[in-house]
Amino acid sequence: MIIAANLKTNHTRRSTAEYLDKVERYIETNEIIDRAVVFPPSSALTPSRRTITVGAQNAYHASNGSFTGEIGADQLDEFGIKTILIGHSERRHIIGEGLDVVKRKFDFFANIGYEIFFCVGEPLEIKEAGFDAVMTYINKQIADINLTYENLVLAYEPVWAIGTGKTATSGDILEVHKAIKNIAPKLLLYGGSVKPENTAEILSLEGVDGVLVGTASWHSENYCRLLEESKKVSRSKV
Numbered sequence: 001m002i003i004a005a006n007l008k009t010n011h012t013r014r015s016t017a018e019y020l021d022k023v024e025r026y027i028e029t030n031e032i033i034d035r036a037v038v039f040p041p042s043s044a045l046t047p048s049r050r051t052i053t054v055g056a057q058n059a060y061h062a063s064n065g066s067f068t069g070e071i072g073a074d075q076l077d078e079f080g081i082k083t084i085l086i087g088h089s090e091r092r093h094i095i096g097e098g099l100d101v102v103k104r105k106f107d108f109f110a111n112i113g114y115e116i117f118f119c120v121g122e123p124l125e126i127k128e129a130g131f132d133a134v135m136t137y138i139n140k141q142i143a144d145i146n147l148t149y150e151n152l153v154l155a156y157e158p159v160w161a162i163g164t165g166k167t168a169t170s171g172d173i174l175e176v177h178k179a180i181k182n183i184a185p186k187l188l189l190y191g192g193s194v195k196p197e198n199t200a201e202i203l204s205l206e207g208v209d210g211v212l213v214g215t216a217s218w219h220s221e222n223y224c225r226l227l228e229e230s231k232k233v234s235r236s237k238v
Ligand code: PEP
Pocket: 006, 157, 161, 162, 163, 164, 165, 191, 192, 193, 194, 212, 213, 214, 215, 216
């Protein structure tokens, strides 16, 4: 199982270091067997720890160059970062990254061997139009992506469930995960208002290989609770 924390625009360099210290200690003293991946803000990037992979929430699809306000692979290399989140709904819908930009990012980082956490998911109006509409939407998001890329991890994150407290039902998750796995047999995480109280239930669903968590991961204590919850499920699911 992968338990991934998206810290978004939260935490400073110092508080990220404290966060990672606490989580690392927790993992090492509590026999956590799942994989912890943390995406801090760019200003707090730092090398991965023994038991925690540190990834980038975003980067420009270039090693370096004239892309004001962006960081590229050279800046990530400085910290040994080899994992990146691409296609998160906040980048698609708030920052305005279209399918073309997302594809260029995917191709660039796949070409240099990064592990890519690639997010897909539908907005509310598509969800309300029914399952076929949801899958048509998701199919468009992955249509130009090389789904056979070996370091690809997919994340199903319905936009209406992100940061809203509304989690998809188990039925929704099962149905969409099964359909995505039929198209791309890759590790597939669920994301959208996951919290310690619903982690075990979600992780125990067929086709769920982990969770990508925003809000409930921002305090290290909460993130450790997510890892604790996943331990229960991992032991029975393996
Ligand atoms: C996310 O941003 O990837 C996410 C799933 O956020 P939240 O857990 O807050 O819904």
